[in-house]
Amino acid sequence: MATVAEPNKNLKTGLKYLLLVLVALVFLFPMVFMVVSSLKPDLQLLRDTSSIAAFLPVGDISLDNYFAAFRRAPIGLFVFNSVFVTGLTVIGSLFLCSLAGFAFAFLEFRGKNLVLSIVIATLIVPFETIAVPMLMVVNTLPFVGPNGLQWGWLNTYHVQIVPFLADALTIFLFVQYFRDLPKELIEAARLDGATWFQVYAMVIMPIAGPVIATAAILKFLAMYNQYLWPLMVTQSEQFRPVMVGLQYFFQLNTAWGEVMAYLSLITLPVLAFYLFLQRAFIASIASTGIKG
Amino acid sequence: MDTMTPKTAKSLQNHPTAGWLMMAPAIILLTLFLIGPFLLAFGFSFTNQRLISPNPTQIVGLRNFEQMLGVGVLTLEPERDNSGAVVRDDEGRPEYPRVRTFTRNNPDYPHLEGMREWFGWSWGDNQVVVLARDLVFMKALTNTLMFVAVVAPVQAGLALLLALMINQKLRGINIFRTVYFMPVVVSIVVVSLLWRFIYDGRNGLLNNLLSFISFGQFRPVDWLGEPSTALWAILAMSVWQGVGFHMVIWLSGLQTIPVALYEAADIEGATPWQKFRFVTWPGLRNTAVLILVVITMQAFSLFAQVDVMTQGGPLDSTQSLVFQAVQRGYEQQNIAGGSAISVLLFLLVLAISITQRYLTRERN
Numbered sequence: 001m002a003t004v005a006e007p008n009k010n011l012k013t014g015l016k017y018l019l020l021v022l023v024a025l026v027f028l029f030p031m032v033f034m035v036v037s038s039l040k041p042d043l044q045l046l047r048d049t050s051s052i053a054a055f056l057p058v059g060d061i062s063l064d065n066y067f068a069a070f071r072r073a074p075i076g077l078f079v080f081n082s083v084f085v086t087g088l089t090v091i092g093s094l095f096l097c098s099l100a101g102f103a104f105a106f107l108e109f110r111g112k113n114l115v116l117s118i119v120i121a122t123l124i125v126p127f128e129t130i131a132v133p134m135l136m137v138v139n140t141l142p143f144v145g146p147n148g149l150q151w152g153w154l155n156t157y158h159v160q161i162v163p164f165l166a167d168a169l170t171i172f173l174f175v176q177y178f179r180d181l182p183k184e185l186i187e188a189a190r191l192d193g194a195t196w197f198q199v200y201a202m203v204i205m206p207i208a209g210p211v212i213a214t215a216a217i218l219k220f221l222a223m224y225n226q227y228l229w230p231l232m233v234t235q236s237e238q239f240r241p242v243m244v245g246l247q248y249f250f251q252l253n254t255a256w257g258e259v260m261a262y263l264s265l266i267t268l269p270v271l272a273f274y275l276f277l278q279r280a281f282i283a284s285i286a287s288t289g290i291k292g
Numbered sequence: 293m294d295t296m297t298p299k300t301a302k303s304l305q306n307h308p309t310a311g312w313l314m315m316a317p318a319i320i321l322l323t324l325f326l327i328g329p330f331l332l333a334f335g336f337s338f339t340n341q342r343l344i345s346p347n348p349t350q351i352v353g354l355r356n357f358e359q360m361l362g363v364g365v366l367t368l369e370p371e372r373d374n375s376g377a378v379v380r381d382d383e384g385r386p387e388y389p390r391v392r393t394f395t396r397n398n399p400d401y402p403h404l405e406g407m408r409e410w411f412g413w414s415w416g417d418n419q420v421v422v423l424a425r426d427l428v429f430m431k432a433l434t435n436t437l438m439f440v441a442v443v444a445p446v447q448a449g450l451a452l453l454l455a456l457m458i459n460q461k462l463r464g465i466n467i468f469r470t471v472y473f474m475p476v477v478v479s480i481v482v483v484s485l486l487w488r489f490i491y492d493g494r495n496g497l498l499n500n501l502l503s504f505i506s507f508g509q510f511r512p513v514d515w516l517g518e519p520s521t522a523l524w525a526i527l528a529m530s531v532w533q534g535v536g537f538h539m540v541i542w543l544s545g546l547q548t549i550p551v552a553l554y555e556a557a558d559i560e561g562a563t564p565w566q567k568f569r570f571v572t573w574p575g576l577r578n579t580a581v582l583i584l585v586v587i588t589m590q591a592f593s594l595f596a597q598v599d600v601m602t603q604g605g606p607l608d609s610t611q612s613l614v615f616q617a618v619q620r621g622y623e624q625q626n627i628a629g630g631s632a633i634s635v636l637l638f639l640l641v642l643a644i645s646i647t648q649r650y651l652t653r654e655r656n
Binding site for chain 2: 013016017019020023024026027028029030031034046050051081096097099100101103104107108109110112115118119122123124125126127128130131132133134135136137157162163164165166167168171195196197200203211221223224225226227228232243259263266267271274275276281282285286287
């Protein structure tokens with residue numbers, strides 16, 4: 001066999017791995033620093049940044065920062081709020097956007113193409129630029145809840161949920177997926193006398209697993225990581241999500257160990273979720289690009 | 293009128309009532325919470341609306357835009373003494389009249405009233421000064437354009453390199469794909485806070501690293517505190533956070549290229565570069581267009597990084613359009629001013645996406 005080429009090839013493979021590992025370190029080091037620092041007392045944390053110890057769990061290691069963080073802020077409440085708001089928004093948007101996507105993909109009606117192109121055009125408006133006018137809108141809206149009719153949506157859960165139930169990207173993902181499904185499926189069900197809603201619920205949605213996963217993951221990331229909007233609309237602690245909770249850790253004397261503990265607490269579950277479902281996560285991003 | 297010909301497929305699906313009903317919930321919400329606020333912003337940009345104001349709102353036409361976009365050019369001639377010779381300072385440079393003598397209460401230059409010096413250059417003995425009415429806006433505009441112009445090619449290019457690395461057939465390659473993508477799922481707010489430690493001027497991780505690899509020769513830099521480095525620091529971090537996202541899109545493009553093409557290239561003895569140039573790259577054209585459009589749009593909405601890391605400073609060197617829109621509209625309660633920036637940003641993004649579409653359509 002090619003005895004001369006073998007060591008050469010091994011060296012080449014070794015170099016490839018070396019490069020891959022170095023790049024991996026570039027992507028990993030801030031997160032490693034975050035978790036490691038969350039275990040150290042403040043003084044040591046700041047001192048360790050001058051050496052490799054910044055990335056190693058050495059010295060006075062404990063969970064004290066976590067206990068202190070829980071004492072400083074109602075973290076349980078913030079996590080509940082984030083999970084509640086994110087969960088309801090994801091479920092609601094999957095339903096409403098798939099329904100709209102179904103209409104756009106399978107039904108013919110006057111004005112459809114115009115509406116669809118307006119929906120897609122809204123993709124180019126960055127949310128932050130309409131946040132203030134939106135604040136004025138929600139401030140004047142009525143809402144019927146357990147306390148009867150109320151005006152103004154500030155400091156509630158629904159102000160964090162309802163505005164994000166419909167979004168162009170999710171609708172677009174469903175339209176794209178539905179268009180590739182065979183039309184015969186629908187015609188057969190219609191000839192059997194199914195209503196359009198029955199076709200949607202019993203024929204199409206059961207085979208829409210991949211696009212549901214994609215849309216759910218993208219929506220989950222966008223909602224959980226939201227920052228400006230909850231900051232604007234939740235003045236009272238009761239409704240704040242985790243990103244707004246960060247403020248509690250930046251007061252006069254910032255305790256960096258506690259900050260790192262809090263950042264780890266709100267980030268590690270998402271990272272764990274990602275590692276667990278990483279194939280689906282990556283497939284979901286890839287699918288936004290398949291059609292161009 | 294439609295005749296009742298049994299065109300099965302078409303007529304089966306022609307159901308306006310069902311269509312509108314199924315679409316309605318999402319469209320109503322989109323109208324109320326996206327199109328509505330956008331139109332409001334559009335309307336406010338022609339008024340002097342404030343969040344809370346004792347005075348009624350008035351329509352002011354294009355004044356907000358004139359205020360933001362107003363620029364003037366002033367050519368300063370050097371001061372001359374009685375004999376007509378140029379007055380020079382101790383180092384031999386000509387002396388010029390102060391800019392503020394033209395921009396404050398000067399009846400001969402009403403169009404420059406209230407403007408501030410933006411930048412300037414020498415023109416022979418004369419000094420040309422460009423003035424802006426709204427200096428902070430101009431900095432936000434130029435910073436954002438610079439940010440987009442650098443981030444779009446750099447991030448797209450790095451993402452492609454990473455995708456090519458990940459597309460190799462090596463054992464365990466998926467682990468690296470997972471790691472490279474990881475920052476994408478982390479909140480940009482969290483990432484920005486972490487990177488403040490990296491960029492810190494005294495004990496920052498970056499300074500310590502550079503000092504270590506240069507054997508102590510490197511002088512520490514306050515990356516976020518220097519006007520000359522702050523925007524670049526934010527830019528590098530943004531690329532770090534976002535590049536995995538676009539790597540995955542490139543990767544899905546790479547995997548649509550038929551393996552047979554590479555095999556054919558191998559048979560003809562093509563070099564790795566030739567394979568990239570004549571097989572890979574042509575197969576990626578659509579992906580490239582999409583990635584460029586997506587990165588451009590994401591880069592234009594630069595906000596959280598600035599808000600968490602620098603608040604636009606130092607010396608307005610990291611102002612961005614979206615950050616200013618929020619600053620004015622929310623922090624300063626100047627809704628009209630914030631809305632006018634939003635409208636300009638929208639027009640800018642629209643113009644660029646139309647141009648990108650046009651350019652890419654020409655080639656096909």
